[in-house]
C-alpha cells in the first residue's frame with residue numbers, strides 16, 4: 267500500500283489551511299478543518315446591563331451565551347443554541363443591587379464593566395425593564 271511521505275502530507279495540510287501553521291498539543295500537524303473552527307461567541311442579549319437584586323450566598327447562573335429568555339440568568343437555552351458555551355455560576359458575598367452584563371462581552375463576568383458601549387453598533391434589543 268502506498269503511503270504519503272510525512273513531508274508531503276504536511277505540505278498538503280498547509281495548503282488546505284491557507285498556509286497557516288496549526289499544531290496539535292504534541293506538536294504534530296493537525297487537520298486544517300480542526301484549526302479553522304472559530305471560538306464560540308455569545309450573542310448580545312441587551313445593549314445595557316440588567317439591574318437585579320442579589321441575595322448573599324445564593325447560587326446564581328449567569329447566562330454567558332445570550333440566548334436565555336430569562337436574562338440575565340440561564341434558562342438552559344445554551345444546550346441547543348450554543349453548546350460550546352455554558353453559564354457562569356456565582357454566589358455573591360453581599361446582598362444588594364447589581365448590574366449584570368447583558369452584552370455578554372464584559373471582562374469581569376457576570377458584572378457589567380461598560381463593554382456594551384464598545385459594542386453599540388451591533389443590533390440588539392434594549393434590556394427589558396422590571
Ligand code: FES
Pocket residue numbers: 328329330331332333334339340341342343344345351352353354
Ligand atoms: S442559556 Fe445562556 S448560558 Fe445557559
